[in-house]
Amino acid sequence: MTRSEPAPEVLTRRDVSLKARSQGSQAALLGLLTLGAVVILLPFAWMILTAFKTPAEAYTWPPVWLPAKWSVANFTQLFNTIPFARMFFNSVWTSVLIASLNILSAAPAAYAFARLRFPGQGLWFGSHLLSLMIPWQVTIIPVFLLIRYLGWYDSFTALIVPSIASGFTVFLLFQFFRSLPRSLEESVLIDGGSWFTALRHVALPAAKGAIAAAWLFSFLGNWQSFIWPLIVLQSSEKMLLPVGLLSLQNQYSVNIPVLMAGATLSTLPTVIAYMFVQRYLTDAAITSGLKG
């Protein structure tokens, strides 16, 4: 039996050129992305490494990357210098609560905008979009005066309540709900269910990914929030991390290794939260409304 040999692939000079060009562009792309990754990761690496250096190593010039002897003294000093644990706890619970309340308030609103027709719908939705366009600096003083009038100054209520409603979260979830096939909810409505039933039993379970992403965005925003907590909170025991870490910087000097120790610890919750919902953030269906 004669085995039929596959016809040898005949590459023309043009094919070879195209393939080489494609490989070249891929390598260039890879190089570019690697460079971008290095640029992004270097400050983080510097932050973490500096947290383990002695002050002499941290300030030496030219700089040294690796500590000669790894030490946790900066972390110990951090906890001795500022009430880091309390600040950390304050930041965690307020960020988690605000992000969760954001979702609770935004999901029904977004669903209503995506599915229902009611008088003034465009106006209401437009006002949500408008809130994204007005810089927060413009509203900060009137909101502060309102907080004072209500007697909420220096309370966590002042921090949490104004942050519950978020036009961004409404818009994000609106984009997702709009992309859901209507047939899923129509079956609920035909069976006598209400829009609320459809939201609870169909839309929300289907929107788990979008909700996780929206929650993360909100959590990160509040975790990093600086000006508002600075203005409305006064007591040291209510201080949040971003404000607290700044207290390591004095008028004339800053304790960089201790500050880096604090910054390293303060990034942990965001990294953990991001790792949990990372896959949702790459879902085009969720983030499509945020691009272009």
Place this chain on the structure above:
Amino acid sequence: MSKLTAPKTLFFLAALSLSAASAATTIDYATWDGTRQQADEALIAAFNKSHADIQVKYNLVPWGVYWQKAAAMVAGGSTFDVMWMNLDNFPFYQSQGALAPIKLDAKTTAALPNVRAAPYKVNNQLYGVPLGPQPVTVYINRALFKERGVPIPTANWTFDQMVDAAKKLTFTKDGKQIYGINGADLQGDLEYGMSFYYGAGGKGLIQKTGTGYAASLDATFAKTSQKLLDLIYKDKVAPGPQAASQQGYQMFLAGQMGILVQGSWMVSTWDQNKDLDWAFAPFPSVDGKQPHPVVSAHALVIPAGSKNKDAAQTLITWMNTSPQAQRLLAQRGLLPTLAENYKSQYLQALPGRNAQTVFSQLPNSVVINASLRNLKVLPEVLTVLSQKLNLAWTGNATLPDAIKQASTDMNTLLKTAK
């Protein structure tokens, strides 16, 4: 009549103490200085213990946002009861009516050092009680001095001797550049540079002329500034702005600088590096004249919006004049308001650091622009001066050109001042 049994007595006493605690006035104390947080908290604990009717709450507002927060609070009508204030911001807050006058009894007023209290007076009314003096001083790295065979400075140290020492202390070690002295932050118009200017006989960069004011960047200023600038560009013993991204104090902390002209407030910073063999050194004389380093003092003020002014005043008086508070600060290596009276405690807190030098220079120290503190355009004028001088310090202009430009711009601003 029923007997007062032990449990009843205890209950009665507890009720009494509860009612006393609930009647106590709570006041908010705000500072930006986290380096002395433990000392401040110890002071407040002692005050709370000795004043049952007042409870003080400590608030640390980071320096980077202190003034924004203060301005927002004043504008919003809610405020701390006792606040830290500095010389640069005092005129603005006082002129806006944001500060309450402070009335001290004659004995307490007399005890306050006039040179540091005067800048906080307007029309002979005190608006701030100064905290401890903060003199500009000289630090040396004794290990580097020893390694390079440079004699430790003595009381008659001169500017030229300082430059000679800096030259010997400038070398390369293990691939690292060691500098003799800091330079970028010795800009002629700033408090460190001005310490040399006053020592050279300078009388002030702005002078009163009849009914107005005029810039006075005279020959003394030009000569002193040139000497300081030469440390970077001629003598090459100090890092210029291009030489290193590190600040002078950071290089000193890393053991890469032999001499550092800075403020007495840096003492707690040196604690970061336990291996650093630092000491105070005498302020060098310029042209054989008596040194006059700059001294400043922050103050405690009472915002006009405070609802607890009496309690606030009690706290300020106790904190800045009571023997208990003064001793407590000095024992922690902090200069208290009446520093001269607590010298021994301060020296004991900083053994082997030649700390008596600080006290030696205090009587000759001067407050920068002391007579001009109420000049409304002062911040703008000083900003213009600093910007122009910075051109020379960064190598973007010659010093005479920078001084000429600064004089012109300063006079333009001062024309409107009265």
